[in-house]
Amino acid sequence: MIKLALVGYGKMGRMIESLLKPGEFELVGTFDISNPPRTHLENIPDVAIEFTNPASVLDNIEFLASKGINIVCGTTGWYDKIDAVKEIVFKYKTGFVYASNFSVGVNLYFQIVKEAAVLLNKFNQYDAGIEETHHTQKLDKPSGTAIRIADYVLGSLGKKKSITNDNPNPSESELNIISKRITNVVGNHKLVFESDSDSIIIEHNAKSRRGFAEGAILAAKFINGKRGFFKFEDIFNNLI
Numbered sequence: 001m002i003k004l005a006l007v008g009y010g011k012m013g014r015m016i017e018s019l020l021k022p023g024e025f026e027l028v029g030t031f032d033i034s035n036p037p038r039t040h041l042e043n044i045p046d047v048a049i050e051f052t053n054p055a056s057v058l059d060n061i062e063f064l065a066s067k068g069i070n071i072v073c074g075t076t077g078w079y080d081k082i083d084a085v086k087e088i089v090f091k092y093k094t095g096f097v098y099a100s101n102f103s104v105g106v107n108l109y110f111q112i113v114k115e116a117a118v119l120l121n122k123f124n125q126y127d128a129g130i131e132e133t134h135h136t137q138k139l140d141k142p143s144g145t146a147i148r149i150a151d152y153v154l155g156s157l158g159k160k161k162s163i164t165n166d167n168p169n170p171s172e173s174e175l176n177i178i179s180k181r182i183t184n185v186v187g188n189h190k191l192v193f194e195s196d197s198d199s200i201i202i203e204h205n206a207k208s209r210r211g212f213a214e215g216a217i218l219a220a221k222f223i224n225g226k227r228g229f230f231k232f233e234d235i236f237n238n239l240i
């Protein structure tokens with residue numbers, strides 16, 4: 001049985017707790033802003049699932065790794081610090097898996113997007129753009145998932161060279177991500193290919209947080225007992 005801690009007991013932490021199967025996990029601690037792990041950890045878990053916020057995540061990672069705890073990190077908005085996080089994980093010889101989006105459906109969507117960009121690269125008449133919509137409490141912009149979609153497009157669509165956000169007048173080489181914040185939208189992403197004749201829209205819409213939580217639980221089982229730094233997308237095909 002995997003000893004598990006939930007770091008961040010908000011919407012995601014609670015959803016994950018509700019999906020834990022008895023016999024697979026033993027929940028040994030739930031931590032939030034009023035009882036963060038750095039000051040309240042007593043029972044050392046095998047794995048911690050971290051869903052907090054960009055201001056807290058780095059300190060939590062450093063502390064949990066220093067205790068030899070493997071981490072599933074769902075918090076977004078810290079990827080400019082990825083090299084520092086990698087260093088921490090290697091320094092303490094722990095295991096770490098992260099994703100901007102743990103949903104199984106979104107990880108399938110990433111593969112569809114990748115194929116679409118390869119195909120559309122052969123048809124110069126199409127311009128490309130991304131639209132992401134989330135609830136108004138979301139702190140980072142554009143979403144980590146939109147950036148990941150953009151990376152796939154940039155990797156295959158020759159005419160797009162860089163990402164721009166909410167740009168009313170992007171140049172031809174810029175891939176613009178439009179970010180919208182609307183109450184109660186869990187997460188919606190659209191990759192739009194637009195020509196003078198038509199539009200091709202590839203869309204993923206999350207109905208609830210359940211899909212993210214299911215993926216984070218899959219990742220916790222994967223990382224238990226392992227060392228190393230993993231991106232969920234890269235291991236996804238081995239998990240399904």
Ligand SMILES: NC(=O)c1ccc[n+]([C@@H]2O[C@H](COP(=O)([O-])OP(=O)(O)OC[C@H]3O[C@@H](n4cnc5c(N)ncnc54)[C@H](O)[C@@H]3O)[C@@H](O)[C@H]2O)c1
Nearest residue numbers: 008010011012032033036052056074075076100101102212
């Ligand atoms: N990767 C994914 O699949 C995915 C999916 C959904 C949300 N997210 C991201 O996960 C994060 C959390 O999302 P949420 O919807 O649960 O947010 P939330 O605001 O409902 O929950 C975050 C919780 O973290 C707590 N917290 C803050 N600082 C803390 C600290 N130092 N130690 C412990 N807890 C602390 C807050 O009090 C809050 O309860 C956000 O960054 C969000 O963008 C990622």
